[in-house]
Amino acid sequence: MKDNTHNEYAKRIIKVLNFIQKHLDERFELEQLAGIAHFSPFHFHRIFRAFTGESIAKYIRRLKLERAAGSLKYSDKLISLISLEAGYENTESFSRVFKSQFNKTPQEFRKMSKNELEKSLNPSLNMEKNNIFDVKIIENVPKKTLICMRHTGRYFDVGSTWNKLIEWVNNNNFNIKSTLGISYDNPKITEEEKIRYDACVELDKSIIPGEGMHKIQIKGGRYAVATIRGSYDNLNAAYDYFYVKLLSENSLKLRNQNCFEVYKRMSPDYSPDDYITEIFFPIK
Numbered sequence: 606m607k608d609n610t611h612n613e614y615a616k617r618i619i620k621v622l623n624f625i626q627k628h629l630d631e632r633f634e635l636e637q638l639a640g641i642a643h644f645s646p647f648h649f650h651r652i653f654r655a656f657t658g659e660s661i662a663k664y665i666r667r668l669k670l671e672r673a674a675g676s677l678k679y680s681d682k683l684i685s686l687i688s689l690e691a692g693y694e695n696t697e698s699f700s701r702v703f704k705s706q707f708n709k710t711p712q713e714f715r716k717m718s719k720n721e722l723e724k725s726l727n728p729s730l731n732m733e734k735n736n737i738f739d740v741k742i743i744e745n746v747p748k749k750t751l752i753c754m755r756h757t758g759r760y761f762d763v764g765s766t767w768n769k770l771i772e773w774v775n776n777n778n779f780n781i782k783s784t785l786g787i788s789y790d791n792p793k794i795t796e797e798e799k800i801r802y803d804a805c806v807e808l809d810k811s812i813i814p815g816e817g818m819h820k821i822q823i824k825g826g827r828y829a830v831a832t833i834r835g836s837y838d839n840l841n842a843a844y845d846y847f848y849v850k851l852l853s854e855n856s857l858k859l860r861n862q863n864c865f866e867v868y869k870r871m872s873p874d875y876s877p878d879d880y881i882t883e884i885f886f887p888i889k
Contacts, residue, residue, distance in 0.1 A: 612816045617642040618656045619755050619819045622801070626789065626863070629668060630690070635661065658799075666692075667799075670706050673699075674794045677711055678718035679848045684711050707794075721793075722849055738843055740831045740851055746885065748825035751785060751805040752814050759797050760788065761837075766804045773815045780809040786866040792841070805865075824862060829886040836877040840866070840884070847886060860887040 621642050625633065638661065639649035653661055673691040676682050688699035688711075696711075703711050756766040763786075774781060789801040803821070814820050829851070833843045844864075851857065869881040 614652055615656060615755075615817060616814070616819050617644070618653060621653070622657075623821065625665060625668070627861075629665070629672065633661070633665065666702075667706070670703060671790065671794050673703065673711075674707060674714060675791060677715040678722070678791075678794075684715075687711070722845055738831065738833055738839070738846065740829055740847070742888075743828050743830055746825050746828045749783075749785070749807050749823040750811070751803075751807055751821050751823065752812060752818055753787070753803040753805040753821055754818050756802045756804060757798070758800060760792060760800060760802055763802055763804060766802075769817070770804050770806060773818070774806055774808075777812075777815075779806075779812060782807040782809050784868045784871055786868065787863055788866065789863060791844075823865060824887070826860070827888050829857060829888050831884045831886065833880075833882045833884065835880060837880065837882070838877075840882065843884060847884070857886075858889045860889055862887040 621638050624638070624641055635646045635650065638653075639646040642649055642652075644652060650661065653664075657664055659667065669691045673687050676687045676690070677684070684699075685696050688694075688696045691699060693699035693702070700710050703709075703714070707714055709717065752770075754766050754770045756763045783806070785805040785807065787803040787805060789803075790799070792800060805821070829847070831843055831847055831851075833839050852859070864887065865885050867883040867885065869883060870879055872880070
């Protein structure tokens with residue numbers, strides 16, 4: 606497959622992946638998803654598998670199970686309700702499929718996750734006390750149009766994707782308003798090779814995405830913004846701290862929308878100790 610064709614196909618598949626992510630509770634028809642990608646259903650199925658390594662049905666089922674794992678970890682929802690949200694009418698079927706994916710029953714996974722969270726919250730509390738971590742509410746964050754490159758794999762391997770994106774910006778003399786990242790998966794739940802991340806730039810004017818890139822729009826509105834000072838090693842603890850402690854203590858409820866990270870100070874211009882990252886949590 607020629608590079609231009611490969612890049613165009615990748616852009617179309619990512620459009621479908623983003624659609625599935627936003628409408629995960631809906632029923633999907635093959636023809637509907639193929640139409641979004643502008644492929645015939647027969648070819649779409651094969652192209653989707655070639656790019657993702659999974660069939661459409663397996664991909665959707667995996668995302669629902671991973672979301673269920675997140676609910677078990679961060680909420681006190683009844684397992685029967687989580688089972689229904691994952692698309693299973695009885696907990697027995699859900700438990701069987703969940704165990705095949707995570708090697709633990711939902712009950713075992715929840716117990717293990719709660720123990721891990723209790724341990725991780727202690728360093729998070731120290732982050733807050735040492736002014737490494739603070740949270741504020743912003744009522745009206747404006748919507749953002751972003752040019753993004755998709756990275757699939759470990760979060761700490763995103764450097765080459767960022768290099769390509771920034772090189773394209775510099776070669777075209779574009780002006781960056783902000784640099785953002787969208788982390789779609791929890792590395793403690795999703796297998797490393799399947800973790801999805803978008804490296805994004807917000808530019809000062811409307812631009813057609815370059816090769817291997819896609820354009821997305823982030824909704825504006827009300828956000829809780831957590832500021833983390835220091836290495837990216839602190840980000841996972843910050844997410845845990847927000848989900849477990851701050852949401853419950855402040856009676857905040859999340860909107861059905863991905864969080865995003867804004868890199869106020871970003872490598873290679875700063876040492877890790879001087880990084881400043883803002884995590885935007887969409888709240889009602």
